[in-house]
Amino acid sequence: MTNGDIDLRELHNPDIPVPEEMQSNIAITSLSSLYNWSRSRSIWPMLFGLACCAIEMIATAASRFDVARFGMEVMRATPRQADLMIVSGTVTKKMIVPIVRLYNQMPEPKYVLAMGACASGGGPFKEGYNVVSGIDKFVPVDVYVPGCPPTPQALLNGLIMLQKKIESQSLAVMASVPWYGAGPNDAIPLPMLGPDVVDPRHAELFRQEAKRNRQTPVVADAVAEAAAESRPAEA
Ligand code: SF4
Structure with missing residues (x-):
């Protein structure tokens, strides 16, 4: 596919540097801003919680903290309609398999937020026989929210950080938006941990x-x- 003298397929290849004049192209940068503003204000989190941190996530969605102000109130009960996975709680070896499976089922572009000490690195159960030491060993994490548990304000701050990350992605620099790359992304292999699984x-x-x-x-x-x-x- 071509657009005038530009071969759009070359823009999808991160190995090919984007010409400087394209990076400052007003049409593309304006389109990027509008596109990213829309995406960052309509993130649909997946509806699931793992442990105590989930209680704070639920409070964040309630009226007092009102995550709807950020356009994120539409929590979806299916990964196929969600673009944000909030891992809120302790990740056990049994749960890591369905978590990776759910991540693979989410459409691109998709993001992961590790909420709390457990999801970020194992927390108080780190090195436990049945707990994984951080969700980032299995799926890519975009934002970490520290705390045990993080307050709703901390989670909101993490969501604002995610909005800023989305806004920084540019349609002109395709290397920063991998879902525009040629072909489908490979699914993450399902982990098998321990004799119990x-x-x-x-x-x-x-x-x-x-x-x-x-x-x-x-x-x-x-x-x-x-x-x-x-x-x-x-x-
Ligand atoms: S980080 Fe603390 S509050 Fe959150 S799931 Fe782990 S133990 Fe519970």
Whole structure:
């Protein structure tokens, strides 16, 4: 696709620098400002909470703090209609799998806000056997809000920081808006953490992988035995 002498496909390639005259193009910069202003004032957060921080997030949406002032009151119960994931609470190893799955299901452009010490780095449960040390080890985080729990004012401040980040993205510099890149973005692989989330139906696959990697067969046998115990005994 071309626009006069400009090949628009080249603008989508972050490896190709945008000509200086294009970066200061009044039409593009004005369009960017209007486009980003609209996006930053109509963010739809996903409706879910994980732990105590979620109570403060709910308070932020209520009338006293009134997140509707920022155009963010439309919380969606499906990731396919949300563009902001507020991770509000402790992220356990069991929950990280659905969280990554939900993130993959959100359409671009999408943003992640880590609310509180737990979501940002594990918080008081850091290094716990069942807690991940920060959501940013699995999905990209745009804004961190510190606190245990953060106050509604702190969350509002984080949302304002996100608005500023969105406003700083430019249509002229495509490298700063990766969703304009050519082709779909790859989904983040679902993590599998710990023996409590191993699917016994994959035991044979694990055994083959273990043998291929020349690991001790004890590991593979233990997984196969666990899978066998989960199946009814053959007559
Ligand atoms: S950061 Fe504090 S308030 Fe928030 S989920 Fe963790 S323990 Fe609860």
